[in-house]
Structures are given as structure tokens and as C-alpha cells.
Amino acid sequence: MNGRILATLFFEPSTRTRMSFESAIARLGGTTLSVGSVDACSMAKGETLADTIRVVSGYADAIVIRHPKEGAARLAAEFSSVPVINAGDGAGQHPSQTLLDLYTIRQSMPIEGTDIALIGDLRYGRTAHSLASALSLYNVRLHTLSPAGLELPETLAAELRQAGMEIVSHDTIEDLIGDVDVLYVTRVQRERFPDSASYFNVSSSYRITPEILSGAREHLIVLHPLPRVDEIDPRVDESPHARYFEQSRNGIPVRMAMLMEVLK
Amino acid sequence: MNGRILATLFFEPSTRTRMSFESAIARLGGTTLSVGSVDACSMAKGETLADTIRVVSGYADAIVIRHPKEGAARLAAEFSSVPVINAGDGAGQHPSQTLLDLYTIRQSMPIEGTDIALIGDLRYGRTAHSLASALSLYNVRLHTLSPAGLELPETLAAELRQAGMEIVSHDTIEDLIGDVDVLYVTRVQRERFPDSASYFNVSSSYRITPEILSGAREHLIVLHPLPRVDEIDPRVDESPHARYFEQSRNGIPVRMAMLMEVLK
């Protein structure tokens, strides 16, 4: 991929997704063209996303975009003359994350027939939305656990059921821990709560600890899209259940494969 | 150009010029060394431009500089041990933009003998200044249209006339649209006006629309250095007159040629 160029357009801050794509294209021999931050960019001068995309697609062979608005990547693809990869659009989708999530599960077990739990902010969390959608293509039972008000959006839940997925919602982590093969933990953002007390109340009751995991199936794996804050006790890092750092590293080969597909 | 390094020193925000140079060096196989933003750089610690240039020229094979002060690139060249390319110095010059402007015009018509209109902020707009200076090397008639107070600087106009250029100033877009072969549109910045009302008054009377273009010569081309805000109606994008996105894409081969010349 020598001389091939991947433009990264991140309209929201991100370390790992951006770095993961940049590492992937570098491993393939190509180069990254980075739009620094939103402030440093023409959007600040009032340019439309359509114009930015039209211009940037004249500079690169593919575009990776992250944007705070749902549907932004789809819109970008309409105006781009090169392939566009969605690296997260608001509360919408995060497909490259989902591919690496599936890859990580498959390293440990076949996806078909498993029980998979999604924990945390299931309302705004795009990694959870993307993964749930992809899992509906398999024969999988979905278990959910989220604070009141942060449940899976009803329209998404309806789509998943329509696709034949069984969804079991739980009230406590203890309630589901013995029944699942995969624990997919996501961050609950403090901003979603009226005050610190209610945030800490929720976050501590969801926290994954070695004690909680003592009730788990032996082959259970714990995943997290990272960064984590308090959701997973650092003591879990040493446990054989912990797979989140491997999951993060899997971003490189999975994104290399995506780029090969898109740039070939 | 494998292993060759281009340093980009942007003391003013810019997406497209910076990305265009970075894309050009990457297409040639080389690498970019980027000074993030002004804040993240030593200038904040009180270093002189001369010292910054002396140091950076020890790290790279060429430097591209954008700076808010006129003459900064020339000053930089004095202290650099490697070639310096001016990517815009205040209200001064923007020569790489001019080269791609000329290249885009020449794709459609010979430059000699044409009527070329410059519209917008001709006082502070360095792309207009650079282009006008370059066009004075050709036998070209220059048409100008700008808000009161934002006319072409008198010293530049005198230089152009001295070089034999005829300059015709107009009061309305309707007045010139039938007489020109190239319409070079530039942004008028809101900050130049005392209030929003006078800004909108001016910007709406200069706006290029399909209706305005119905009075144009058949082969007229519309150029714009981008980003645009309200100066060109998006409906014009579909018109055969619109050339601004090709113009933007032409930045890559033109800047590749400049880098080849400078790094050979």
C-alpha cells in the first residue's frame, strides 16, 4: 500500500480508534492524512460537511470519519469519490469496532448459540448498538443490564426481535453472571446522571470484580471497547476471563483487513 | 522521495493547504513532519521565528510555512538551511494556490487574452493578490468587484498597471458577468463588517447563483480557493461552469511538481 493515503476525519476526540486505523494503514505501508482537531479545521469557517468531504476525497484513497451526528458517515459517503469508513456516528453505529468484537469472541468460541450480555449505557452507546445489530445475524441470546433511562432504544430492540433475537433484560449483575458466555461492558458517562451520588451508586453496582466473576462460567470472556474508568476492577486484568486488551490489539489486523478490502 | 521529509509549519489554522501538501509528499513516497498547532509549539515559550526555522530546517528537507504576518516566509527562508515554500503569509502571497489556479484555468482555455474577474475581499485576500500578480505576466484584462473598503490595495493595483495590465472595476455582479471568461470568487469574512446586516447585504448581492450564471459566456469557469460559505449557491455545483472542486484536486499534482522541483 506504498503511497496509498487514508484520511482520518475525527470530528470528535478519539485516541484508540484513530490510532488503530493509523497503525493499520502504516502496517500496510500506507500513510495517514489527518485533519487535526475540529477547531483547526475549515468547519470552523462555516464549511458544510459535503464540501469538506468533496475536498478531502480529492486528497486521499479512503476516508475514516467520526462525527457526533448519527448518519454523518452515510451522508459523507454520498459526497465522497473514495470509500468512506464509519468510525462512529453519534449514537448510531461503530462497525469497525463491531468487527473486532466479533473477531475477539470467535477467537474464544463459536458465536452461534452463545449467551451474550451487554452492560452499561445501552441507550447512547454506539458500540453496543453496532454489536447487537451484528449479533442478530447469528443465533444468539442477548442479555441486557443498564441503568434506568439508559436501556436499549425501543426501535433497535424491535428490529433485533424482528430478526429473531431473544432479548432478556436483567436488574443486577448477579442475576445474569452465571448465564452468559460473553460479558460486554461499556462505560456509563457521568454526564448522564443528575448528580455524582446517583452516578456512583449505579457505577459501583455494575462494577465487574473478581468476586462477581467467581459466579461466572469457566469460559466466560469479559470485553470492553475501552477506555474504561471504574467499570472493571483492575484486579480483573490478571483473570483468565479478561480479554479487553487482546480485543484492543485485535483492532489492528481487523482494520488492516477492512483497508485491504476497501483500497484493493 | 522515500525517507525525504517535508515539515509543515502552520501558524494559522488551515485544513486544505496543509492536507494538500501532506498528500502531495505522501504520493511522492515522502513523509510529513507536522508542528501541531501554534499553541503546542515553542513559539508559546517566546522563541523567535528565526530560531524555530533554524531548528526545524535541521529536521527536514523542506519547510512549508503559513504565518499571519506578511513577509514571514521570506524571513524564514533567510534562516533556513533547506528550501522554504510560502503557504500564505498574512495578506501577502499564496503562490502554491496561484500555481494551481493558473493550472486549472489553462485546463479550460489559454490564459493569454482572457478576461478574468476577481470577486470578494480583494483587500485582505492573499489568494486574489497572488493570482493578480501572476496574471500580470500574461496579457489579461482584470475585472474587480468588492465591497466598499475591501478593494484591491492601491499599491498592488499600481504595480499591476505598471506591468501593463488593464483593470476594470465593477459595481455589481450583473455588470460584469457577460464580459468575463473566469469568475474567481473569494470569501468575504463577516469580521470585516460593522454588523451582521451589512455583511448579509453584501454577501447576498455577490452570491453566485444559476440565475446569475444564465447571463454568462458559455465557456465561463467559476473558481474559488475554498472553503466557501455563502458565496456560491450549492445549485451551481452541478453546472458545467463549476470548476472549484477540480481546482482543489489540482492542488495535489501541482504541489507534487513544486516538491519535485524543490527536493530534487
Add this chain to the structure above:
Amino acid sequence: MNGRILATLFFEPSTRTRMSFESAIARLGGTTLSVGSVDACSMAKGETLADTIRVVSGYADAIVIRHPKEGAARLAAEFSSVPVINAGDGAGQHPSQTLLDLYTIRQSMPIEGTDIALIGDLRYGRTAHSLASALSLYNVRLHTLSPAGLELPETLAAELRQAGMEIVSHDTIEDLIGDVDVLYVTRVQRERFPDSASYFNVSSSYRITPEILSGAREHLIVLHPLPRVDEIDPRVDESPHARYFEQSRNGIPVRMAMLMEVLK
């Protein structure tokens, strides 16, 4: 080093050290993966340094880290699966700077047996600390000159003496100028002083000028880690004593050698 990746994690702003490492890896054919600024990174979301390092070490072949806290690089190395290079940790160490400092001295003279003066903020200046520690491996006499309150930390001075180094402290620049072979000048930050008057008083009395240098040994060399502000009169740049720009350029081959050692 084609396809090899160096991650630069700068939790403090820096132009020259970051650019110097980026240039070095580019000269070797490799690529840089840059975490923009601290704000744009996951640390802002509350991630621990340990997690950031674990993730980034999955993306790159080596990590260069600068961090405001002493010991951060050592901590990072514990959690990294790839080599970590310390590019400055608080008031701690700055070893790659020291290697290029030693290299620059050795270009002019053997290090053994010389008299070397450290001038400026010797309390917080990590370049001075690193260099002094390294020099204690040689038979060198150390001369120090610093404002009251900014002297070499007593613990470091004790370590140096323990290693057999003779340390001579001076009160004025005139007092030491005739007795040394190397003048290593560092910046004194205005923030260290209660008011501007006391800062200017100190900074002007330490300023290196051609007049001061008229009392120097013929082969004396003046070094500075840069950026400089007022510490060295620009008229000194032309003097045969000035070596600080060569010193800066020496950062490239020295860091190339470090990367070769670490990535081989």
C-alpha cells in the same frame, strides 16, 4: 524500518523533541503514530496511564513518552509490551537529550578531563539533571551557576559527589567564564520569580554575550537545549563558540541510533 511504528505520547507540549524523534524514525523509513494533545486523548475520559500504555503498545513497536510527572516513563515501561523511551518526565530525566549533548561535546573535545558549567534553572531543569548524572560517569569537574532557590537539588548533588564528581558553585558568570571548556546554558522560566523585575534582574545578569565570551577559553563551546529566550544574545550565533544549532541537529542521528538499538 519500513512498516515499523513509533508512537509519540506527549502529555506536555514540545516541538523539538517530538519532531526530532519523528524525523529520526522517518529517516529510518518508519512511521510515527501520534497522540495529538492531552486534551484530544482518552486521559481526558479518566483512563489511567497504565491502560493507555497497554493499548498504545498494541499499536506500535516502541513508545516515546513525555509526561509532567517524575517517574512516569518508568511506570509506563512496566505496563508496555514494547520498548519505552523517556522523552522527559517532570523535573526527572531527559536521557535522549543527554545523549545528543554528550555527542555534541565529543565532536569538539574528549569529555574526560573537561570543566563543564551548567547555568540557569538547575533545580527544575531536567536536561541539566540528566546531563549532570551522565557526566558523573566521566572524570569531569562541574561548575554551577543558578539563581537563589534554583540550585541543583541537594540529593542529586550528593549522588554526583558520591560518584566522585567535583562540583564548584559560582556567583557570577564572569567568575567562571575563564575556567570552563563547555558552557551549558538553560532557560530560567519567568514563572519561578515573584515579579518581572526580579526575573529580568537575574536573566540579564546571566545573559551570554560576545563581551562575556571575550574572557573565555578559545575552544569553549556554548550549548543550549533550546528553545532559548533571552539567555543567549543572538550576536553569539555568529561566534565560533556557538554550537547550539549543531547540537539541535545532532538530535536526529543520535535518536536514529537509539531507535535502531530499541527496534532491532
